[in-house]
Amino acid sequence: MFVIAYVTLTCVGVNNAHSADLGELGRKIFFDPTLSASGRMACSTCHDPRYAYGPPPGKGIAMGGPHLDRGGTRAVPSLRYLHNAPPFSEKTRFADGDVAPGGGFTWDGRAGTLKEQARIPLLAANEMANRSPADVVKKLEKSYYAAEFRQAFGADIFKHRDRAFDGALAALGAFQQIPKEFYPFNSKYDAFLRGELELTEQEERGVALFKDPAKGNCASCHVVLSKRGQPPLFTDFDFLNVGVPRNPRIAANADPKYYDLGLCGPTRRDFASSREYCGFFRAPTMRNVARRDAFFHNGVFNSLRDVLNFYNDRDLHPEKFYSHNPDGSVRKFDDLPPGYADNVDRDAPLDRVPGGTPALTDADIDDLIAFLKTLDDGYVAEPQSAADAAQHSDEYAWKVFVALNKPAVAWESWPSANDIFRSDGADPGPWKSTQQPVAIPIGSSRFEAFSARELPNLHRVANGKMVAVSDPLASATRLTEIHMNQTGYDYIRARSLYNTAGQLRAVSSGEAVSFPAATKEVKAKWRVISEAERGRYYTMTVKLADGTERLYGLTALHLVTKDLPTWFWATFEHVDNPQLPGNDGWQAPSRDTFACGNANPACNRAPAGIGLEGTVWENYRLRGTLTSFVDAAGRPNTLANSELEAGMQPTSSCITCHSRAGIGAVAGQPVRLPIFDTSTAEAKRGFVGEPRQEWFADGAIQSLDFIWSMAKAR
């Protein structure tokens, strides 16, 4: 089915080129910035493959033109799952029997084919800004793939400007028909549809809400039904007007007379007189929607939660979304000219009346977001294999690394140690994955606290002066966080290990605390980085109490799995760490036989062929793995991460240190072994080698199965 579509569509207008070759030629054109007037803007600049061929974070409304200073007027759409988009028709018949505008490409459907769609950005003045097709062809003639272009379209192709331009568009169209790139159907939801896995309870609730006509009602446009044997596209390509608020960040909107009305203009012109279509835009696919940070045609919202809050509260609290008139009243539907409010959709959940109740609760919204995340392409099931962990440790470490970080960083949505071990010792409640906001508040429970209580009268250097620190965590140059996956979380809840009383009960019950094999825990470290370093790191933005934002880069990552009785330990670092100020350097060489082979396991490379190329993840290195306390000769195994084990690398062994995680009671009070070895004058010294009997002598302290974060319990 896919192959037929591929060949058929890509051969349009092409004489000699084989479709697969044409697609590869299209790939080169797609990634070529020299085809723009600025020389710095390729198709891929806005349609970034790392983000499902949609915009990179913060680039939803792109800047283009000859000097990259002309703002776009719409949010960059994803180019994925357009392979079967029907051509635009004003009289499309939909599954519910409605006949209405539908189909086509771009937000207003004005392009009838992928070729026509590709033409638009090449010539748009605020995008790649070529003056004419001939201008594009001149650049193609100078490109590094000009010979391939001649081979595909004929030796004299560049003498025929129109044909050459048409060939380039055909190649771009062919590229966008490559299934692996543009319609891989490899999300978690696809795996669920294939019967390979079950959704979580929360994701299942999210699906139900998505379909429920009285609740989310999302499926009325973002259809969930398979069609012609193909997995659902989560759009029926229909047009609607949901009354999206005006986006003041779009430069064109500075003109109060300017309105982008989609189907009725001004960009599209053939329905300029069809007033009933004004404000109508084509419904996009929901696939990969969780990877965007610019939503609706004008990118006015930056998170899924904002979007769902809008659907929920548009008619109940319009003041939250719309601008105000000079008299202070709310200017509802402020991105439509006066008199067009009747065009706005009123179906649930957009059917509320002031004073009524919203269709969705906050918990419903969490569930919907959890479901929408299952539509992200590139899902890799969390690996779980004791044999691989023990026998192919380095390769297994990278498998876990990829599964937890690509395409989305799964562990960021897991509850943090602070979420699990609440300060009041209460049950943290049923599992709930969380969507991180664009800018994470510094007070978020994600981060391990830097205690102000321990450091009264704290000051720090700021602009050459010592200033009082009101927020110690915000003053820290590094942030640390710990997260656990659902298997571990559910185990903690089931045995009430989230507080000290529960832990003491568990260890005194005679049944050992032993996490299930699918448990995974992650510990991550971040450092403040400069904007210039952004492209090299996986980043997050933290919003400080004073409203300013700070950019952090992920520098270190411990991945721990319960595949083995004494767990599987792997640690990764950013390749730049040894050069960072205050870093002790890598005091032991890396051991990565998967990326480097056995001859030189410290080759300092990321492995090839596992999808890291072209992503920030290729800048991370496996420093090593641990699966036993000692080596074959009885020597202690050590493993250190220069950021997470700063100051104690030579005496660092994850497995030995964590073996000391336990709890006991003295005079009714919980006691634990110290994390660090305090018997020497060294500031920080760890424990290495086999666990010593005296640590657990007389049963005073009993094991909590290597999980130190349990010591956070109150």
Next chain:
Amino acid sequence: MRSLLILWSCLSVACLADEAPIKNVSPAAQSDARFTTDAKWETAGYNNDEIVYTILVTSHDARIIRCTTSLQGSYYENGQKQTVSDRQLSTVFPDQQVQVGNWMGMDQQSGATYSVHCHAI
């Protein structure tokens, strides 16, 4: 990691953090207030990843004392070593110890100096 314990009393103490430990307690008759100080570089923060310089004042006086602590240290900005100073006022109750200040962001290798002036109130 270096830790410096300096015991002193009288009107003031002035200390260089790189010096060898000094211990002394002056007779009360010669001083306005009896107190000792303790200054140390410590690691703090989660995973002990921040360097903090701490000055403690312990009163050995029967009266409430008021102390002025002056600090001078160094830090690096864009690779350039810069100096920074600070002054803190603290009230110390009889036979109590207080952390008169904790300072982060200074370069430990460059060391820090401080002086403490106390008087009874």
